[in-house]
Amino acid sequence: MSIRVDETKCNGCGLCVRSCGTNAIEIKDKLATITVEGCTMCGACVAACRFNAISIDIEKQPREDLDKYKGVWVFGEQRGGRVAPVVFELIGVGRNLADARRSELAVIILGNNISDAANELAEYPVDKVYIYEAPELEVYDAERYCRVLTDVVREFKPEIFLAGATTTGRSFMSGVAINLYTGLTADCTGLEIGEDGLLHQTRPAYGGNIMATILCPYTRPQMATVRHKVFPMSPKRAQGRAEIINLTPKPNLFSSRSKFLEFIETVGEKVNLTDANIIVSGGRGVGGPEGFEVIRELADELGAAVGASRAAVDAGWISYAHQVGQTGKTVCPKIYIACGISGAVQHQVGMRSSDIIIAINKDPNAPIFSIADYGFVGDLFEIIPALVRKIRQMRGVEAVCRV
């Protein structure tokens, strides 16, 4: 394996220098020169070069007949019988992929007493719903999930296997890919079938500063976890129902070294941050725990979730579960309302893929304004209560009009 610059093709333009994350390339005498010690073989420069001058030589062959693998599978994540919203988004994109490959789309659901969930999934445009039911799968268990899905994939050989990039999907899918010795791409925001017939998986890296397209050419299935709210929810089928197939559980797969003890619901929060269509977030400008009452009030009016910047969480004004940003959650709601948040780059990486960003801040030079679609320069403690009053007042008016 080696990285090479073709001297006849390189004109020293420097595109590769800019693409390099480790500063391992410089232009010497109009020729790109790569420092071997600094290079991590990430391939960014190969992709950046417009003259095909850089290549990484790698000789690889598939170890088995890849044509045996057919169909697209979606992991039907559920808890307590409630199907995770991301599953319906996966069905939508999975349908497109299956059609492009002229193959079937299946969803597999693990759990106990989940026939209602399976029936619900059968109303969507999937060809098959596989149910794997056992008391041992009542709650999520990383080891059992991992072993069962590895076993099922070995038996049914799907070509593509997708799961939501939830705390569940992100923790067990890695193990399935390890067991199968195949690739897994995390947090995809783009999935399509290329002309080569392969799944082209696009994901943000470096906090969204770059988008990388990743392939899994020599092993199957091609596996990916997919971010929430990136793909639209699939509509229900126009007619008919998907076939529901019960798989026979294999108790030998159920040994585990972990035991679920209890679930503690986060008190008082109606909307979960990653599922929310609207997020109202507070930062340093909120001034204290009582300041978040104003944020919560607006969130309640809008049916929104409450977010926070690192500064507010570190100050102890609100719990970590609300933190958006590099060391918190990455969110992409339809509307993100940043209140009293200056918008440091570490915060931006967690929210800049929101569809619409609205910012309220006293400081007209706050960095948040440079990415906000609508910026309001002013005191959040004056603007938000006035807005809440207006919303209530207008709702009142509408209610009267309807009567």
Add this chain to the structure above:
Amino acid sequence: MPATTEVKIDPETKTLVREGIENQINPFDLYALEEAVRTKEKMEAAGEPSTVIAICKGAPHAEEQLREAISLGADEAVLLTDRRMAGADTWCTSYELAAAIKRFEPDIVFCGMQAIDGDTGQVGPGIAVHLNYAQAAYVAEIISIEGKKMVVKRLIEDGYEVVELRLPAVLTVVKEINEPRTPSLRGKMAAKKAQITVWNADDLNLPEDKIGLLGSPTQVVKVMTPPCRSGGDKYEGEPAELADKLYDVLKCLEVV
């Protein structure tokens, strides 16, 4: 109890932290390291001597970050560095780290929940499967450790899950778990003197076709910079006017 901290550092973090900081320990790994050191301190107070080993895979100069780990309380540090391991995806990275961790037969492996460059969160759970250890991801609190049993609280979308694990186990931790200390003077002295163990693929008997770019199932084929987001309209004025304007915006967006 030898605890191991996977302090995965990537020199590429530079591109994200654009404030002129050179390489740094991935922030999530600082919480992992801190929790390992706190666990060790508790074990020692209970009369059970233990060791914290920081393991990192990276370029030779990542040694600096391992010294920082020692200044923050790690007892030993191991650097995995080898040209043949370059370009590894999460499959190979977890395979390589697992091979190094195995040498110590630790009871608990602490990892950050994800790195801030690739932020896949796949390496920690991957290590658990390679090692065939129990695992818990997104751990926000260690509730108890008694003998070979450990109870942890995992942060999930709408709450916490309390799970009991039989050791050995791999944990990936979230920020909520602790507040990392700053290096002590004694720690800084220890860091200066420390002998960093350096291993390559041969030291770990790793076959070349299972490591680095060659062993990795995935390949990056295209990298591009997404278009920059630019600011839109900015409004100034009386709070009441601004509230009215904001109401109109929300009305246009069909949310009020």
